[in-house]
Amino acid sequence: xxxxxxxxxxxxxxxxxxxxxxxxxxxxxxxxxxxxxxxxxxxxxxxxxxxxxxxxxxxxxxxxxxxxxxxxxxxxxxxxxxxxxxxxxxxxxxxxxxxxxxxxxxxxxxxxxxxxxxxxxxxxxxxxxxxxxxxxxxxxxxxxxxxxxxxxxxxxxxxxxxxxxxxxxxxxxxxxxxxxxxxxxxxxxxxxxxxxxxxxxxxxxxxxxxxxxxxxxxxxxxxxxxxxxxxxxxxxxxxxxxxxxxxxxxxxxxxxxxxxxxxxxxxxxxxxxxxxxxxxxxxxxxxxxxxxxxxxxxxxxxxxxxxxxxxxxxxxxxxxxxxxxxxxxxxxxxxxxxxxxxxxxxxxxxxxxxxxxxxxxxxxxxxxxxxxxxxxxxxxxxxxxxxxxxxxxxxxxxxxxxxxxxxxxxxxxxxxxxxxxxxxxxxxxxxxxxxxxxxxxxxxxxxxxxxxxxxxxxxxxxxxxxxxxxxxxxxxxxxxxxxxxxxxxxxxxxxxxxxxxxx
Numbered sequence: 346x347x348x349x350x351x352x353x354x355x356x357x358x359x360x361x362x363x364x365x366x367x368x369x370x371x372x373x374x375x376x377x378x379x380x381x382x383x384x385x386x387x388x389x390x391x392x393x394x395x396x397x398x399x400x401x402x403x404x405x406x407x408x409x410x411x412x413x414x415x416x417x418x419x420x421x422x423x424x425x426x427x428x429x430x431x432x433x434x435x436x437x438x439x440x441x442x443x444x445x446x447x448x449x450x451x452x453x454x455x456x457x458x459x460x461x462x463x464x465x466x467x468x469x470x471x472x473x474x475x476x477x478x479x480x481x482x483x484x485x486x487x488x489x490x491x492x493x494x495x496x497x498x499x500x501x502x503x504x505x506x507x508x509x510x511x512x513x514x515x516x517x518x519x520x521x522x523x524x525x526x527x528x529x530x531x532x533x534x535x536x537x538x539x540x541x542x543x544x545x546x547x548x549x550x551x552x553x554x555x556x557x558x559x560x561x562x563x564x565x566x567x568x569x570x571x572x573x574x575x576x577x578x579x580x581x582x583x584x585x586x587x588x589x590x591x592x593x594x595x596x597x598x599x600x601x602x603x604x605x606x607x608x609x610x611x612x613x614x615x616x617x618x619x620x621x622x623x624x625x626x627x628x629x630x631x632x633x634x635x636x637x638x639x640x641x642x643x644x645x646x647x648x649x650x651x652x653x654x655x656x657x658x659x660x661x662x663x664x665x666x667x668x669x670x671x672x673x674x675x676x677x678x679x680x681x682x683x684x685x686x687x688x689x690x691x692x693x694x695x696x697x698x699x700x701x702x703x704x705x706x707x708x709x710x711x712x713x714x715x716x717x718x719x720x721x722x723x724x725x726x727x728x729x730x731x732x733x734x735x736x737x738x739x740x741x742x743x744x745x746x747x748x749x750x751x752x753x754x755x756x757x758x759x760x761x762x763x764x765x766x767x768x769x770x771x772x773x774x775x776x777x778x779x780x781x782x783x784x785x786x787x788x789x790x791x792x793x794x795x796x797x798x799x800x801x802x803x804x805x806x807x808x809x810x811x812x813x814x815x816x817x818x819x820x821x822x823x824x825x826x827x828x829x830x831x832x833x834x835x836x837x838x839x840x841x842x843x844x845x846x847x848x
Contacts, residue, residue, distance in 0.1 A: 346365065346366045346367070346826055347363060347364070347365050347366075348363070348364050348365075348366060348826065348827060348829065349361055349362075349363050350362040350363070350364060350829060350832060350833065350836070351363075351377065351379075353833070353836055353841075354495070355453070355454040355455070355457070355496075355837060356454065356836070356837070356840070356841050356842070356843065357404065357405075357406055357841070357842040357843065357844055357845070358378070358380070358841070358842055358843025358844040358845070358846070358847070359378070359379040359380050359843055360376065360377065360378065360379070360802070360836075360841055360843045361377040361379060362374060362375065362376055362377065362818070362832070362836060363375045363377065363670075364818060364829065364832060366823060366826045366829075369822055369823060369824075369826065370820065370821065370822050370823070371818050371819055371820065371821045371823060371829075371832060372819065372820075373819060374811065374814075374815045374818035374819050374832075375670050375671075375804065375815065376671060376673070376802040376803070376804065376812070376814055376815055376841075377670050377671045378671045378672045378673040378802065378843045378846050378847040379671075379672070379843070379847075380672060380843070380847050381646070381662055381664070381672045381847060382403075382844070382847055382848055383660060383662070384399065384400065384402075384403055384792075384794065384848045385658075385659070385660055385791075385792045385793055385794065385848075386660055387399065388400075388789050388792040389789055389790070389791070389792065390788050390789060391788065391789050392761075392787075392788065392789075393419055393422070393761055393782065393784055393787070393788070393789055394419075394547075394548070394759070394761070395789075396415045396418075396419065396780075396782060396789065396792065397411075397412045397413075397415040397416050397419065397546055397547065397548065398412070398542070398544075400412065400414075400415045400780065400794065401541070401542045401543065401546075402542065403794070403796070403844065403845055403848045404842055404844055404845045405541045405542075405844075406446060406449070406541075406774075406842060407442065407446060407773040407774055407775065407842070407845070408540075408541045408542050408543065409438050409439050409442045409533060409537060409540075409543055409546065410439060410442065410771055410772070410773035410774070410778050411773075411778070411780070411794070412542075412543055412546040413435050413438070413439055413546060413769075413771055414769040414770065414771045414778045414779065414780040414794075415548075415769060415780050415782070416435070416546060416547060416548040416549070416769065417548075417767075417768075417769030417770065417771060417780070418767045418768055418769030418780040418781060418782045419548035419767065419769070419782060420548045420549060420614075420767065420769070421614070421765075421766075421767025421768060421769065422762070422765035422766055422767035422782055422783075422784055423548060423549075423759060423760065423761060423762060423765065423767075424762075424765075425548060425549045425757055425759065426612070426757060427549050427550055427612045427757060428549075428550055428612065428753065428754040428755065428756065428757055429611075429612055429748070429750070429753070430550065430551075430555045430749055430750060430753050430754060430755040431549060431550020431551055431612070431754070431755050431756050431757065432550070432609055432611070432612040433745055433746075433748055433749055434536045434545075434550065434551035434553065434555070434749070434755055435546065435550070435551065436608045436609065436741075436742075436745050437532075437533075437535075437536050437563060437742060437745060437746055438533045438536050438537040438543060438545075438546065438551075439533075439607075439608065439771070440608060440738045440741065440742045440745070441529050441530070441532040441533035441563075441566075441567065441570075441742065442529070442530075442533050442540075442774070443607075443734065443735070443738050443774045444529045444567075444570050444574070444735055444738060444739060444742075445526045445529035445530050445533070446774035446775075447574075447578075447687075447731045447732070447734065447735045447774060448522045448525060448526050448529070448570075448573070448574075448578060448735075449522075449526055450731065450774070450840045451522075451578065451581070451582070451728065451731065452515075452518060452519045452522035452523075453496070453519070453522070453523070454837060454840065455728065455834075455837045455838070455840075456515055456519065456581070456585075457496070457497065457500065458501075458503075458830065458833060458834045458837055459505060459506055459585050459588070459589065459834075460505065460506055460511075460512050460515045460516065460519075461505035461506055461507070461512045462478075462482060462497040462498065462500065462512070462516065463482065463486075464506075464509045464512035464513055464516075465478050465479045465482055465512070465513060465516055466479065466482065466483065467509055467513075468513055472517065474517060474520040474521075475513065475516065475517055478497070478516055478520075481497075482497060482498070485497075485498050486498075501825075501828040501829075501830040501833060502825050502828045502830065503824075503825075503828065503830035504824075504830075506584075506585075506588050507588075508588075511584050511588075514581075515581060515584075518577050518578075518581060521573070521577065522573070522577075522578075525569065525570055525573045528566045528569050528570055529566070529567075529570050531566055532562075532563050532566035532567050532570070535553075535559050535562055535563045535566070536551055536553045536559065536563065537551075537553075538552075538553065547756055547759070548759060549756050549757040549758075549759055550754070550755050550756030550757060551755045551756055552755070552756055553755060554755065555749045555750060555751050555752065555753060555755055556751055557751050560746055560747075560749055560751070563746055564743060564746050567739060567742050567743055567746070568743065570739060571739035571740070571743070574732070574735045574736060574739055575736070578732060578735065579732050579736070582728055582729055582732045583713075585725070585728065586714060586725050586728075586729065589725065590714070592723060592724040592725045592834065593714065593716050593720040593723050593725050593726065594720070594723060595723060595724050595821060595831065595834075595835065596723050596724040596727075596817045596818075596821070596834070596835035596838055597722040597723050597726075597817060598682070598684040598722060598813040598814070598816050598817045599682065599811075599813075599816035599817075599819075600626075600681060600682030600683055600684060600813060600816065601624060601625055601626030601627065601678070601681055601682070601683045601684070602624070602625040602626075602683060602684050602685070602688070602689035602692050602693055602722075603623075603624050603625075603633070603678060603683040603684070603685050603689055603693075603776075603777050603800070604620065604621070604622055604623060604685070604689045604690045604693040604694070604772060604776075604777060605622050605633060605770035605771060605772055605777045605778070605779065606618035606619075606620055606621050606622030606623075606770075606771075606772065607619055607620040607690060607738075607771065607772035608620070608738070608741065608745075617699070619700065619737065619738070619741050620690045620691075620693075620694045620699070620700060620703070620734070620737070620772070621693055621694045621697045621699035621700070622693070622770075623693040623696070623697060624678060624683065624693075625689070625692055625693050625696055626678075626681055626683070630693060630696045630697055633770070635655060635768050635770075635779065635781075636654060637678050637679040638654065638655050638676060638677075638678055638779070638795060639652050639653060639654055639655075639676070639677055639680075640652070640653060640655070640658055640674040640675065640676050640677075640795065640799075641674065641675040641676075641677060641806040641807040642669075642674055642675065642807075643668075643669075643675070643805070643806065643807040644668060644669050644670055644671065644675065644804040644805045644806075645669055645671055645672065645673060645674050645675060645804055646662065646663055646664050646666050646669040646671065646672050647660060647661055647662060647663055647666070647669075647674070648661045648662075648663035648666060649661035651807055652807065655768075655779065655781050655793050655795060656766070656781055656783065656791070656793070658793045659791065669804075670804060671802075671804045671847075672846075672847040673798070673799055673802055673803055673804060673843075673846040673847055674799055674803065675803040675804050675805065675806040675807075675812060676795050676799055676800050676803060677806055682803075682806075682810060682811075682812055682813060682816065683800060683813070684722070684776075684800070684801060684813040685775070685776025685777040685797050685800045685801060685813075686727065686730075686775055686776035686797060686801065686839065686840070687727055687730035687731040687733075687734050687774070687776075688721050688722060688726050688727045688730040689776060689777070690730065690734060690772060690776075691703060691707060691721060691730040691733055691734070692718070692721055692722070692730075695707050695718065700737065702736075702737050702740070703733065703737055706733045706736060706737070707721075707733065710729060710733070723838075724834050724835055724838040725838075727838040727839065727840075728838060731774075761784070761787050762784065762787070763784075763785075763786065763787060764784055764785050764786070765783075765784045766781070766782060766783040766784065767781070767782055768780070768781050769781075769782075773796070773797050773845075774840070775797035775798060775801070775839075775840050775841075775842055775845070776797030776798075776800060776801065777795075777797060777800065778794075778795075778796055778797060779794070779795040779796075780792070780793070780794050781793040781794075794848055796842075796845040796846060796848060797842070797845065797846075798839075798841045798842045798843060798845050798846035799845070799846045799848075800812070800813060801813045801814050801839045801841065802814050802815075802839070802841050802843070802846050803815075813839070814835070814836065814839050814841070817835050817839075818832055818835055818836075821835065
């Protein structure tokens with residue numbers, strides 16, 4: 346039986362996932378990015394300094410990551426020496442964006458896979474937000490509509506949390522999280538100029554000043570976000586894990602893990618980062634080599650050559666290509682399937698013992714849930730890894746903001762060379778993000794982005810091997826072959842952004 350789960354809701358972009366179910370098990374899965382955008386084509390021939398602005402328009406959720414990855418690539422191409430304040434501001438902007446995105450992902454995009462919204466019908470208290478939610482759900486259920494309005498209804502058939510107090514508490518936090526997300530976005534905009542699509546991010550730093558009043562404002566906002574992470578977000582993740590322990594064994598991808606590292610600790614070109622970079626494959630971790638990244642297009646809707654390295658890649662759209670089922674390419678590392686994202690960041694860093702706080706948090710959670718490190722490759726592992734990322738990043742941002750020197754330069758002088766090239770790698774909240782720029786005659790001759798969901802939602806490669814999300818779905822038992830809430834929980838755990846993947 347073939348089932349189209351699309352359009353998959355509570356994600357960014359247009360995704361269909363076609364599964365084949367036999368005897369209650371998914372035996373095949375195809376992730377279908379259903380649009381073409383062509384940002385690399387748009388950039389060709391333009392002024393290089395357009396790049397960090399245009400690429401931010403790839404995504405409205407993680408624009409800062411694209412702006413910073415583009416800036417890193419241009420810094421290499423221009424051979425810039427970035428002032429300390431400039432690098433710190435990049436970190437402060439990007440870190441705040443991560444905090445916003447983790448909360449958005451859990452509460453607005455994923456929690457409703459587990460929370461029973463109809464529990465609100467039993468609520469007898471006076472909290473204004475919960476009273477409004479109760480009235481809305483009652484109205485929608487009484488309307489007799491075949492498809493009640495979003496966001497809480499309709500819902501899939503499934504095994505939702507039975508504890509009314511947990512369900513009602515999660516719905517209360519659903520509303521509170523939106524206010525906290527605003528604070529994270531305001532913090533990012535303090536130095537980024539605005540959210541989304543920062544006007545202050547440039548190669549070589551930031552155009553905003555390092556002022557005391559801005560630092561204090563930023564710290565106050567991040568402190569509030571940090572408090573919510575510790576007092577609400579972490580306990581809610583724990584509650585889901587305690588109610589669904591089998592999801593430590595469900596949704597594991599069949600490959601390795603890649604992280605480019607997140608938040609440089611200095612302005613040196615090869616600086617260590619708060620979370621380490623590396624490729625984790627078959628229990629060994631090695632440094633990232635961009636030359637080993639290729640992109641297959643055997644099942645993607647392009648007719649340009651397959652298996653090209655990043656610096657050699659270009660686009661030739663072919664919407665009617667035989668056997669192709671997606672506009673997403675299939676990145677591979679030395680021919681291997683890799684997962685990127687929060688679990689990859691934690692696993693790579695844990696393996697290298699780079700960040701003592703990460704190791705301590707991971708070990709504590711492993712003990713709490715009586716699981717092994719391998720269980721982070723799962724639905725619950727991805728959710729827990731986001732929470733670990735959030736704790737580490739929030740503490741770091743408060744420390745990092747203290748390192749700004751008011752009055753010092755925040756951006757260096759930029760002189761675009763006649764020719765040059767460079768890679769810029771960072772971690773968006775969804776995973777490893779790589780930009781490449783080639784300049785000729787002071788114009789962009791070639792530009793290439795390899796983004797997180799291109800890795801995770803990749804189609805089969807030229808050898809027919811499925812990507813991370815497809816492989817995580819295959820082999821999953823489903824109770825309802827039509828709704829497949831188990832499959833939806835796996836998909837949501839990756840937090841796919843199809844606008845990014847089909848950029």
